[in-house]
Amino acid sequence: MTQAASAAATREAYPYALIELVEQGVDVVAIDADLSVSTMGYQFGEKYPERWYTVGVAEQNMVGIAAGLAACGKTAFIASFAVFLPGRCFDQLRTSVAQPRGGLNVKCVASHGGITVGEDGMSAQAIEDLALATSLVPFDVVVPADFESAKQAIVAVGKTTRPAYVRTGRPKVPAVYGPDYRFELGKATVLRTGTDVTLVACGVMVRAALEAAELLAGEGVSARVLDMATVKPVDRESVIAAARETGAVVTAEEHQTTGGLGTAVARVLAETVPVPMSFVGVDRYGTSGKWDELLTYFDLTPARVAAAAREAISRKR
Amino acid sequence: MPTSLAPVSIDELKAIAKRIRAHIVEMVYEAQSGHPGGSLSAVELGVALYWNHLRVDPANPDDPDRDRFILSKGHATPFYYAVLAERGYFSTELLKGFRKLGSPLQGHPSMKALPGVEMSGGSLGQGLSFAIGHALAGRLEGREFRCWVMLGDGELNEGQVWEAAMAVPHFGLGERVIALVDRNGIQNDGFADQIMRTNPPAMFAGFGWKVIECDGHDMAAVDAALAEAERPDERPRVVVAHTVKGKGVSFMENNPGFHGKAPTREQVELALTEIAEGLA
Structure with missing residues (x-):
């Protein structure tokens, strides 16, 4: 960084x-x-x-x-x-x-x-x-x-x-966006194009998803990265396109995997284009520590997102 | 918007109160559910307020300069809807739809579903805070309106009431927010002294309010208490009206069983007779 x-x-x-x-x-x-x-x-x-x-x-x-x-x-x-x-x-x-x-x-x-x-x-x-x-x-x-x-x-x-x-x-x-960025309520931002899997993230996990995509690229895996800043209403079109075009979806959020971004994306895909999904989040209560130490403690890391992507890809038919 | 109202006589207010009480009993019977006890206890407060003190024009319910009446004890909808209808906000015919599918008269008030309904209610303790928001907006815009908030005494168990009670004097809103407590002594599970004992006059006084107590069923006393509450003071004012739950209907009076229960047809006939004869 x-x-x-x-x-x-x-x-x-x-x-x-x-x-x-x-x-x-x-x-x-x-x-x-x-x-x-x-x-x-x-x-x-x-x-x-x-x-x-x-x-x-x-x-x-x-x-x-x-x-x-x-x-x-x-x-x-x-x-x-x-x-x-x-x-x-x-x-x-x-x-x-x-x-x-x-x-x-x-x-x-x-x-x-x-x-x-x-x-x-x-x-x-x-x-x-x-x-x-x-x-x-x-x-x-x-x-x-x-x-x-x-x-x-x-x-x-x-x-x-x-x-x-x-x-x-x-x-x-660190900044994710430069001066040309324009936020649009309800619209995802495609931060990286890809064909094998899509990493859908929000908040601090956007950065982790971008770094995970780098890791995956080193293995020959092409990962799309979406910043889904608007969790509700979730950008259905971007989610559906990601599933159609990459065949596997990972969500990553600094939140429980229930009731947040993962749930919103899964609901869209369950209704439209069911594909293998993996969910990265925090499903336990925490402890004290520095913020970056805690990201590692809770396994909210690029390595975890990349592993989730491999796992989702492995379930493709 | 009228800044003073031609006073309605006490006898006339009493006649209106009888009509309100009859509506309450019939609405709860028709719906076979609802809250008659805490509606009947609030009648004199509501009638004296709406006919003699609240600066409103029912034909222009969204006038930004109107006084607000905010029903914080939201379960008292039979009382509230009956008062609004008799005051001319909508037809008394609508009262028959109370709590029924397709009617805007939900069991608890839904903001703007009906003319004159200022706040959504049903979860206790929220009205005083909502009034502060109106009052701050009114002051920012240089408007003179007042917010009258009716609370139940059981509702005073809610901590949010006291968050708001400390904020009214802190923000200097005493000329804009007036509280009314329907002190009927009964809450959902039973007598308030047994469920959670409170001392509303001492509690409000402790938060810096001027407390005005009255017999909540003596129309002249209620009218005078509301007039006193309107008079400027360095403290915000609360009227604590000592009332009787179920007032005006013998078998409902001081009976916790009629907090949230409908009468039978026979009971309705008896109740209407008692109300007409002016037990209250």
């Missing part, structure tokens, strides 16, 4: 995206729950103090207030850690946000997603948030891979009137 100079955490994109939305005329109001120094929401508050509130350690109240603001026409953003948002306030998201009038205009931006939150240990490591968020009927759910993708994704959901959940991460990660 040689792009350390451009490394930035996806969570750092949040205030930039909010400021951009306001500058584009979106009537943003943002709320934090005593974690704004970590979600970076405070930076938006410094720029637009009249548009930013902090409610103390009270995620349920935060969701309700956001729903009220949205009911009055505001685009309400709320931020916390992915273990607390949606975990601590799921019922409020369901009753006060998802159900009224087909879904109120509330955007959750949950930082510190997945196990790369690191040293804080298992209680802080969200591996259920995508399952919860995707289960809320009108919600869009996005897991960006780098700073630029996160910024554009937050801007994109900010321009819809639907509720949304965007998961960002704590550690600084």
Whole structure:
């Protein structure tokens, strides 16, 4: 990984995206729950103090207030850690946000997603948030891979009137995208073409999938790589094309293999083009450690993704 | 939007309350389900509020300057729908569809499914937070409306209520958010003092609110309490109305069995007679 100079955490994109939305005329109001120094929401508050509130350690109240603001026409953003948002306030998201009038205009931006939150240990490591968020009927759910993708994704959901959940991460990660990148809600990005297998990833696992494709290429295996940043609605066309054209699919996510990206992709293929699949994720609770150490501890590595690809390919008929 | 209402006489309010009570009993009977007890206890609060204090125009239910009434105790839909219908938001004919397939009158309120329904409910403890959001938006936009939030006393068990209760004074929203507690002393499983003892006046006072207590079935007292709640103060105001669950129907009064149960036809006839005779 040689792009350390451009490394930035996806969570750092949040205030930039909010400021951009306001500058584009979106009537943003943002709320934090005593974690704004970590979600970076405070930076938006410094720029637009009249548009930013902090409610103390009270995620349920935060969701309700956001729903009220949205009911009055505001685009309400709320931020916390992915273990607390949606975990601590799921019922409020369901009753006060998802159900009224087909879904109120509330955007959750949950930082510190997945196990790369690191040293804080298992209680802080969200591996259920995508399952919860995707289960809320009108919600869009996005897991960006780098700073630029996160910024554009937050801007994109900010321009819809639907509720949304965007998961960002704590550690600084290398850039995946250059200046020409354009995020499109609901569309996968083909990062590498290939014919033998497709690696579908989101978030920090996009980088791992790209490196896995390199490993596979050394063995003569041609792997396509899709950044499926939008987990819901998943890009059905890209998934179907991948199955038709490569015949095997691996999903990779920093989340349980149930209820997240793997489930979404498998559902599309079960209905359309069933092909051998393998699922890379985290199906156990964790421990403390540095974020990159934890990626190895949980086996969220390029080697594991490559092994999953070989395994899926071996089941082709 | 009217900023003051021509006062409706106490006698007239009492007559409206009788009609509301009759609707409640008939709706729950017709649906053979629903929550009569906590609906009957809230009638005077709701009638005094909707006819004498809430600045609304039922013909223009989405006016951004309207006062909001937010039913946090969402199971009290028989009361809520009956009040909205009698106040002119929709036809009383619709009340017959309560809880039935195809009717917008769901068992718990669905926001905007009907004119005047401000919030989706049914999961307790969420109304005060929702009101804060409205109030903050109102202040940002320079609007003067107030949010009146009705809570049950069993609902005060929910922690979110207190997250919101501390936020109202913190955000300086006392002129924009007014809480009403229907203190009927009974919750789903039984008497509140046995299920989870609370002291609503002391609890709200501890969170920095001005507490106004009244007999929740003395219409003049309720009307006066709501007027006092409207008067500016450095603290936000909560009206704790001491009420009787099932008020106005002898066999439902103070009977935990009628929190969420429908009467029989014979019971309905007795109830309607008692309501007409003004037991309440």
